[in-house]
Amino acid sequence: MQPIYIPTGSSHAANAGSQCSTARPPSVLPIPTELDMSISSRSGESDTGMKEISHYSDPDSPPAEKLANATIMAERFMKENKCHKASRELIQCVALSRIVYGDGHWRIAQAHANLGYSYLTLRALPAQARAHAESAKNILLRGVDMAKSVEEKREIMASLVTIYYTLGMAHLMQNNGKDSYLSLQKVEKIIDELEDIQERKAITLKISEKDIALALGQACLLQTKPSSAINYFEQAVNSIISSQGDSASELISLYQDMARAEHMRKKSNRAIEHLLQAHSISQANYTSVSTEAAQSGLQLAKAYAASEYHEAAQRFFTESLGAYQTAAGPDDPRTLNACVEFSKWLIQIGKKQEAYKLLRGAVRTETEFSEELAEILSIMGSICLADGKIQKGYKLLKKCSDIQVAVYGSQHSKTKGTQNLLTTLKRSGVVGD
Template sequence: MIRTSPICIPTVNSDRDWDFCFHLSQKTKIPAREQTDEFYPTSGSEESEEEIIVAEKAINSMSLPRDKLAQSQKKAAQLIKEKLNVQANKELIRCVILSRIIFGEDHWKCAQAVANLAYGYLTLRGLPSQAKRHAESVKHTLLTWKGNTTSNKEKREILEVLVMLYYTLGVACLLQNRGKEAYINLQKAERNMKELKEFFKEGVSGLQVSEKDLTVALGRASLAIQRLNLALAYFEKAIGNVITAKGDRTSDLIYLYEEIAQIEQLRRNHDQAIQYLQQALSICTCLFSEVSPQTAEANALLAKAYAMSGEAHHRDTVAIYFIKSITAYQATLGPEDYETLTTIDEFCKWLIQNGDKQEAYRLLKSSLKSQVISYGDCSDKVAETFYNMGRICFAKGELKKAVQLLRKCLMIQIILYGTEHSKSKDTKNLLTLLQRTSKSSSKWKKEANAGRKNTICKGTEV
């Protein structure tokens, strides 16, 4: 899985683009009589020349914002396609500003623009808090307008926006670890999607939120609220839809197989989980080659799945897949990469649990320099490596080396956390125990040596 840096969620006060949007909308708010698509009076042929002139001026004044809105929508779509996410998000803000000028704040078209912006904050910027706030702000407008629609085209568009709106709210809540709220919103999106399909028999292709996206989100929300069977059903449905649409060798299936394997592991169906992960690995090998970050990740997941099964006959298989993963990561991402070092760490923990401490120590020692380069001398990861190496030496009876390694670990932990932190205390307690054991061992050796010398001397005297 690709990891990114932590997301910084701006506060309302720091969202300058959005504040500007509100500020501008207040300055440029169009009177209600100018917010309709038809500006001419409806009193038949009784219009005065003055009224016609006023109406023509209104049309001319609105044509420029409408043109600008169309250009802005087109530009936003292009920027999204080019993955210029920040610029695309700013263009979506401009769409909101122009929609407010043209339609007014209470029109569903303006609500649509805000819903698009909320979806943009979620999918382009990874900002669930912003996305949720904007989506909530227009929910009432869309729900109340929906009942007053007369045009089928308008009703379809509003249903499409409602799907996107509830999907945005659901995924935003999911990212904020609010599983129940996420599931409720995603269910509403599912109901609107169903209504859309029933009302428009020709299909619902071309939506911003696809059926696959919604089904996967519902599966993840079900998993978050511990409804494992329901989560499994949603993922099976998503996999079936992808195979039908794109075949059984598409990259979309990789993460679906990996996630459904996780569900099967939680259900303790380890053999089924392994089968799904083998399918994911097969697709990775086919699409990306045997030495690639994608294949490395698939190998690591398969190694952990075999390890979780707890079967003794899988021990060699676990080691094989871990080694394949580490080799691929080192060749493609480098020895100092986070994924490489994390996989080595996981392999070492498994080796220690299974009694192969010598190999674990060798791997930890060889990765120590890379950890220092990646994380720095005083980092939690380096401290943890010293700790694990110290414990291995202790288990092997190499007490002096164990004490040296644990001292290094403790020094880093005190710098990072202070003396009262639980990690520092645990290391200090282990170090104290080791030092006592080491002293007792030295004393015993001295006494044993002295006894041996006395015996030799007495034997010589005799």
């Protein structure tokens, strides 16, 4: 019977040839790949399971039995959040699927899709996730005989959703908004097609429609399409509220994304409204003295500052810094960063001395070298120079330069900028030996 290509978008037929011509054919796919073995061996776990087809089954059992066992173990490890062990079993599933079903079978595509998805969701490795999703897509694009049972057809469609979602999220993690959006649109189209033929409820998907809407919104943000992003984010918000209520912690980052979109649209007050919602939920879930509440409060402070609501900005900067100091400690990079943001705003509104006092209080003898400490010293030095305290400013900038060399290296633009300023001050004669 002639293979039938699965219709998942108008671009598939056009892309099929080009995709297949550049991809390696299934017959030369490593079992498992060297990259997968390297990642597994670096996980800190025993790699003895990589030397066998599956170390949880009888070595003499048939490949089909080993495949079934590896699938069960992978699902168990995923539920237990044992990321490396789950990935190891999924790698075995790819190898065993090829042995059991032969080259080019849709089950191999399914195994690659599951492995790619695990790299994405369990280990945040977009390059590996994308590689396996591409392998799965290429197998299916070569043509799949659709004269199968209804259940198999459903599994194939579910795998396509996993493949394109994985590709979309991998591109998103690599800041490639356009390709991310194209892949995620294909996911949306497949879901719509399943709804049209009344098959959606019959298919079990790894990805919820809320996840798809959220990903599409983020892809739109990367492409600077805030209005489209807002529409997708509102879909995700409605889905979360309907299933978890309006105080779900998942809403925090979502409202913050919506604020970013509104800021792009120059709607500052709408952005602040979303950030207020995020901060309120953060305080309700984590208490007002927590790093989560400190982070949402800092975003809110910056939004008020940008809109020139000085009183509100002062309040939330102060609250955020206090929460960080209590929850994370005075030397934590997040605390120091909050101090830097607060001081920049104080300088912007003409309160240089108040900013200097704030920064000086943040620097302690035991504070470790960090980007944040270097920036604090840089700002303090600049304030001193502006006030005519050249010698003091020079010393602060010299300390800043030493930290920048340690943190960034001598060739970094920030290090060079500070060193150039020091050289200029030295040559001007205003700084003593």
